[in-house]
Amino acid sequence: MYSKVVMDRFQNPRNAGGMHGANAIGQVGNAACGDIMKMYLKINDNGIIENARFKTFGCCAAIASTDIACDLIKGKSIEDALKVTNKDVIDKLGELPTHKLHCSLMAEDSIRAAIEDFYKRKEKESKQAIKKSKRNEE
Numbered sequence: 001m002y003s004k005v006v007m008d009r010f011q012n013p014r015n016a017g018g019m020h021g022a023n024a025i026g027q028v029g030n031a032a033c034g035d036i037m038k039m040y041l042k043i044n045d046n047g048i049i050e051n052a053r054f055k056t057f058g059c060c061a062a063i064a065s066t067d068i069a070c071d072l073i074k075g076k077s078i079e080d081a082l083k084v085t086n087k088d089v090i091d092k093l094g095e096l097p098t099h100k101l102h103c104s105l106m107a108e109d110s111i112r113a114a115i116e117d118f119y120k121r122k123e124k125e126s127k128q129a130i131k132k133s134k135r136n137e138e
């Protein structure tokens, strides 16, 4: 059985939906159950996560886990968000049945995937800026 918090977060997720202006989007999936999670982040110039939202095609535990994960990283620096684990998610949820632990792991992975995307975008921007400055020099 699920905890009250899991049921509440499943039925009334606080952070469900996409995000306009997200500058980090991470998607993870679990081949075994077929569930998919997408995490959207807005990270400011100081590396603080201003907002986090999600879309999850998955089970009750997956939806509740991602919703909690969003709360856990909002207002945090990237470095601190990377320290959030599925154990933190489970602590907030109260508990998860053993066969549903992978759902909370997907929430943790979706945070990392979104932050990885953020750095990829930054790298691309930097390369484009260098290219542009070289063109201007010619």
Ligand code: FES
Pocket: 030, 033, 034, 035, 058, 059, 060, 061, 062, 100, 102, 103, 106
């Ligand atoms: Fe796969 Fe929950 S059963 S994420």
